[in-house]
Amino acid sequence: MSSTTPFFGYHMPSFSYPGVADEARFDHLVELVQAAEAAGFDMVTTMDHFYQIAPVGPEEEPMLEAYTTLGALAARTSRVKLGAMVSGVTYRNPALLAKAVTTLDLISGGRAILGLGAAWNESEHRGYGFEFPSIGERLDRLDEALRVCRLMFTEERPSFEGRFYRIDRALNRPRPLQPGGPQILVGGSGERRTLRLVARYADMSNWWGTLDELKHYSEVLDRHCEAEGRDPSTIKRTIMSPVVLIAHEQERAAALERISPERRTQQTPATPAEAVERLQPYLEAGFTGFIFRNPTLLTTDAIGLAAELIGQVRGQPAIA
DSSP states (O other), X not given: OOOOOOEXXXXXXXXXXTTOOHHXXXXXXXXXXXXXXXXXXXXXXXXXXXXXXXXXXXXXXXXXXXXXXXXXXXXXXXXXXXXXXXXXXXXXXXXXXXXXXXXXXXXXXXXXEEEEEOOOOHHHHHHHTOOOOOXXXXXXXXXXXXXXXXXXXXXXXXXXXXXXXXXXXXXXXXXXXXXXXXXXXXXXXXXXXXXHHHHHHOSEEEEOSOHHHHHHXXXXXXXXXXXXXXXXXXXXXXXXXXXXXXXXXXXXXXXXXXXXXXXXXXOEEEOHHHHHHHHHHHHHTTOOEEEEEGGGOOSHHHHHHHHHHHHHHTXXXXXX
């Protein structure tokens, strides 16, 4: 993997803000996203879910639809890339999804990212009446959907006939602003199929795991890239942040309680200065993207801690 400037993402799996009423929910969201942009984050993403997911919270928590939200945020931001991390392949026809992401690219001035994965949350499929096929079929659908989206981004009147999807000289005008279309983020670390799809289609992938697990996924991806004839250095490998930021030692115990038990081998509370050291082994291993989740950065003060970290990692003063 090539050496690049460390990349930071602000991911929003939660729209629950204590004391904020529904009519103020979006304005509060904008305040946080604009603070993240000012802090030096490179990308802002939302989940593509209709119910809240465990372990973030109970499924009854407020959840905003991804692409409506991203389109509105595109008009309130100027620099950060915007996308879903990641859309479920079962939720939308892929040609329609490509159209939505192209529109987001236009509204944002060329800042859209297409995030796509195989989907997993059976509860919301059942609730919304979406078909929930086997994981094998969902991965087959993901393969076809990624092909359709790539065609919609790159060709004037593409056609495709697959097992699940078809397009017939489809129009996608106006064209994406980004040459070749928005970058594609494929989520997931399945070694046999998902990482093969990353090698085949993606510009970026995002993973959870311990450092040893992440190194293993990266090695598997390298092998898939070799089989696909792909330069592995062209794929950005981002990871969910291994640190939860705290301002001082007194916050450590409370922060640890907020980390779900299954994630405590993967995340640890750290001040910005400590976090610089904690991220170093991941940088040395070639991972240059760190995604912070908003349940631990739910205030502008908390985002200010991230600004301090980002500035130190990049060797620059904090900008927020």
